Amino acid sequence: MIKSLRGMNDILSEDYERFTYFLDTATKIAQKYGYHFIETPLLEETSLFKRSVGESSDIVGKEMYQFIDKGENDVCLRPEGTAGVVRAFIQKKLDKAGGTHRFFYHGPMFRYERPQKGRLREFHQFGVESFGVDSVYEDATVIMMLSDILKTLGIGYRLQLNSLGDSNCMPQYRESLVKFVKGCGDEICEDCIRRLETNPIRVLDCKNEKCQVLYKDAPKLINSLCDSCDTDFASLKKILEDNGIDYEIDTNLVRGLDYYSKTAFEFVSDNIGSQSAIAGGGRYDRLVEYLDGRPTPAVGFAMGIERLMELIEMPEITRDGYYIGAMDEEAVSLVVNLAQKKRKTDKVTIDYKAKNFKNHIKGADKVNAKFFCMIGSNEIQNATMTVKNLEDKTEQIINLKDF
């Protein structure tokens, strides 16, 4: 038997119901905030992601589906959504056009990783990107939109906030952090020793308890912000408070990549495993420039749909549509004809086999039909039919031609 590849799932039946319910909800809300859909290719030039995430990390090479295509182009399946949207933004010269541009997207992403809870090789993200606004009001609005989506879906969350500083204050902070960690001597774990070389900021969210104790008095990013970053962070908190959004400051919330600045946030759930982040985002004022565009401020978020799936509270299932059953063979073709007519306006379920009443009504219950009709010899003779409402149990006799 041929099976799907590791970490790649089919979405059907109940999962599909949840999946589309999520997308419908998120789409409606994004549109209310003035966002427009953007579709970008699943396949991009590898250099796009090398440039955006940087070549040094594990990400490029190890965790991307990368290959040489038949035209000898170095390409890869997109591992995230932001880079493609930014590329499209620049390619369409919207950076030069100026003004604000707000996009939302959703679709499959690919990462060659060892699967675990809420972490697949092919997974789906929904995200938004806002270009051209440097006001911290936009950061707050993006957060509030995300909060709206989660609340509408009945998903409980905690919002964690941090500021990553900017090109003024971040490099200095990084230096002082490295100095501090080196001062801890041999006590730190092997992973942190490596992080000092590869990605020093990441020591802050080391899961080793010993390290966490050691870093308790490490310099905090939010205490090292320059004036502009500090003011914006204070404003952000104020705006969220004014709008009734609860948050907590997590000084260990970091991003590995250089192009992030100022606002960083994560929505986490306590109801799933170690992969507790359900959505994350922040400001990335330098990415457009990194990808050869005119410098343009930007802020956005992305959420992993699979990780949210089991947390979504689905609306109650309501009865819908018609079930038409045939009592005997002669009635089957009439049932088919009636169904075809009615399907112009309603959902209709039928069975091609003649069955007794009880079996048909079982079938109607199974598909959650709202109306139940039977065709037998009486109906054919009189050209009438009883339509039964399975919710309130009322019945109505109608002429077949009026159905």
Place this chain on the structure above:
RNA sequence: GUGAGAUUAGCUCAGUUGGUUAGAGCACUGGUUUGUGGUACCGGGGGUCGCGGGUUCGAAUCCCGUAUCUCACCCCA
């Protein structure tokens, strides 16, 4: 990439120290007087016990390999 646990019917799982023809519940399908509601009763179909080797008179059961799933680490754009 590292570590741990799992894999038996469509699903959830039993299966004794290795021993006849591998079971249950749910689901599916049909019937229980061919016209009014799901629950009751009776029947039916459905398994290469993940896959490949090995040990043994004999393997779902023991050993080795491998795939996949789950969980955690690494990483997390």
